[in-house]
Amino acid sequence: MNQVSPPTSVEQLMQRAEGLAGLTLAEIAAQLSIKVPQDLRRDKGWVGQLFEAALGAEAGSKPEQDFLHLGVELKSIPLNAAGLPLETTYVCVAPLSDVTGMRWEQSLVYHKLQRVLWIPVEGERHIPIGERHVGMPILWQPNAKQLSQLQQDWEEIMELISLGKVSQITARHGEVLQLRPKAANSKAMTTSIAEDGSLQMTNPRGFYLKTQFTAEILRNYFG
Structure with missing residues (x-):
């Protein structure tokens, strides 16, 4: 795989x-000597990893922004023919224990969504995966209303987690942010708070942005 050095500025990142934009995934993959998978069932994160490689992202799976030195998170967003998001957007793993006193401004959701390159x-x-075209990028920062919506959802979900109600949280909770199981298989387990305050084993959960929220971001940019 051809290595791309990290961008030295936000301007350079945006130029890259x-x-x-306008290229197919196969054209980008060829430049980097990366093989295109037949389908994304086994390689769900492949498109995001391709963009990370093409743009010089360093974080990988570490719990920090993809371009930490620039304060920018990278997110690919698959669209349908009408230009609407096809799926929710994964943000980060949710903490399910040791959540006492955790504040919104200290959360990984807040940190990751400060500035996003979509x-x-x-x-x-x-x-076919290789024939899919890439669109124009968007550098987005949440406005006051969006930040408020995210904070409210995060606080409500975290309160339920702290009360030991993680198993009662469904994808319908939250206006713009939701909590869902996050694991390659249902055998993956982590500790969470039980209703009596003790620790129990449960599947890991992740925070996801709902599609109507990401559709609004796209609408605001592309009209």
């Missing part, structure tokens, strides 16, 4: 991202 990409299943 704009340089991907890269739209064709996502409809009938288009």
